[in-house]
Amino acid sequence: MTTVGFIGSGNIGSAVARLAVDAGHQVVLSNSRGPGTLADAVAELGPRASAATSGEAAAAGDIVVVTVPVTAFPDLPAAALAGKTVIDTCNYGPERDGHIPELDSGSLTSSELLLRYLPDALLVKAFNNIFHKHLRALARPVGAADRSYLPIAGDSAKAKAAVTEFVESIGYGVVDTGSLPDGWRQATGTPVWGTPYGPFSNEKGSPAGENAIRAALAAATR
Ligand SMILES: NC(=O)c1ccc[n+]([C@@H]2O[C@H](COP(=O)([O-])OP(=O)(O)OC[C@H]3O[C@@H](n4cnc5c(N)ncnc54)[C@H](OP(=O)(O)O)[C@@H]3O)[C@@H](O)[C@H]2O)c1
Numbered sequence: 001m002t003t004v005g006f007i008g009s010g011n012i013g014s015a016v017a018r019l020a021v022d023a024g025h026q027v028v029l030s031n032s033r034g035p036g037t038l039a040d041a042v043a044e045l046g047p048r049a050s051a052a053t054s055g056e057a058a059a060a061g062d063i064v065v066v067t068v069p070v071t072a073f074p075d076l077p078a079a080a081l082a083g084k085t086v087i088d089t090c091n092y093g094p095e096r097d098g099h100i101p102e103l104d105s106g107s108l109t110s111s112e113l114l115l116r117y118l119p120d121a122l123l124v125k126a127f128n129n130i131f132h133k134h135l136r137a138l139a140r141p142v143g144a145a146d147r148s149y150l151p152i153a154g155d156s157a158k159a160k161a162a163v164t165e166f167v168e169s170i171g172y173g174v175v176d177t178g179s180l181p182d183g184w185r186q187a188t189g190t191p192v193w194g195t196p197y198g199p200f201s202n203e204k205g206s207p208a209g210e211n212a213i214r215a216a217l218a219a220a221t222r
Pocket of ligand 1 (some may be wrong): 072
């Protein structure tokens, strides 16, 4: 059993939290407005869930999921996240985040930008390439013929091993994309982003196995 802290509890945060609770993990949710606004979400998740401030969620987590807009990166509790395994689900979208020249040019990935704000965290990019409804719908147990795979990218082998174990526990296999900078291969608009799991209009999604995810990562260009 792992305690998973969440900084951000919106679409993707609550989907990961649901799967984590169902797999027997503890979750500690947080958002920008304070724990009192998460009472309904906690009640829905049940006794393995609680709400806290983002600093408290960061401190509580064996693994911490950062799942916020890129514009929230400067507000993250860097000291509490030092030395922690941190899952980065975040994508850059200029229509939401405003234009950030280094991200527009591709000279920096959003995960490398996040690392500037969390220099002592062990970042692993994961869950950024799948629609939150598909994430909920496509979870399957180990050994299922239609188990889907998710790519992860990060610089720490230890953190990637911890994230792999967590992702596998909540219903997915893992493909290693490579280092954190290699995470451009799973960024917004690449072949592995969204497409392998089917159109957003089909909320059930389509299972995407290991070979499909490996092929999509290999097909990425920039
Ligand atoms: N939606 C998807 O299917 C999907 C899939 C993969 C990746 N992503 C990426 O994952 C990230 C989250 O997406 P989402 O769709 O879950 O967004 P969302 O539904 O808008 O939720 C964002 C969450 O971040 C919280 N937040 C915002 N600023 C914060 C701050 N300064 N400190 C703490 N929490 C803060 C919000 O809290 P409040 O509500 O209290 O402001 C909210 O809980 C984004 O980068 C997105 O691009 C999304």
